[in-house]
Amino acid sequence: MSNNSVIHAFFVGKAVANVLQEKAEEALSDALSELGKFDAESREHLRQFSEEVLNRAEREMSQRTATAPSATAPSPSASASTSSDLQETIDELRAEIARTRAELTAFRSRPL
Numbered sequence: 873m874s875n876n877s878v879i880h881a882f883f884v885g886k887a888v889a890n891v892l893q894e895k896a897e898e899a900l901s902d903a904l905s906e907l908g909k910f911d912a913e914s915r916e917h918l919r920q921f922s923e924e925v926l927n928r929a930e931r932e933m934s935q936r937t938a939t940a941p942s943a944t945a946p947s948p949s950a951s952a953s954t955s956s957d958l959q960e961t962i963d964e965l966r967a968e969i970a971r972t973r974a975e976l977t978a979f980r981s982r983p984l
Contacts, residue, residue: 918976925972929965
């Protein structure tokens with residue numbers, strides 16, 4: 873083998889290694905970019921979901937208070953049952969929030 877062909881092979885090997893390194897860096901950069909994009913989209917979807925849930929809860933709460941009889945003063949027993957109904961609704965909402973948080977935590981900890 874001549875000295876010239878050995879040098880040529882060395883530079884070809886070096887060029888191959890450089891091109892492979894650049895392609896690997898580009899692929900890693902693209903993958904990280906897609907992961908960041910997915911994360912941002914997931915957070916936005918979660919924000920929109922939370923906003924929609926809160927809007928619906930507010931709407932239902934206003935509908936309930938709008939349809940509640942307010943023209944006459946409630947009797948003490950009616951007031952007690954309304955108070956317990958309100959407490960029951962609050963407890964149900966807290967339980968639903970806890971379930972939603974647990975689902976979100978499970979979703980976030982899922983491997984990609």
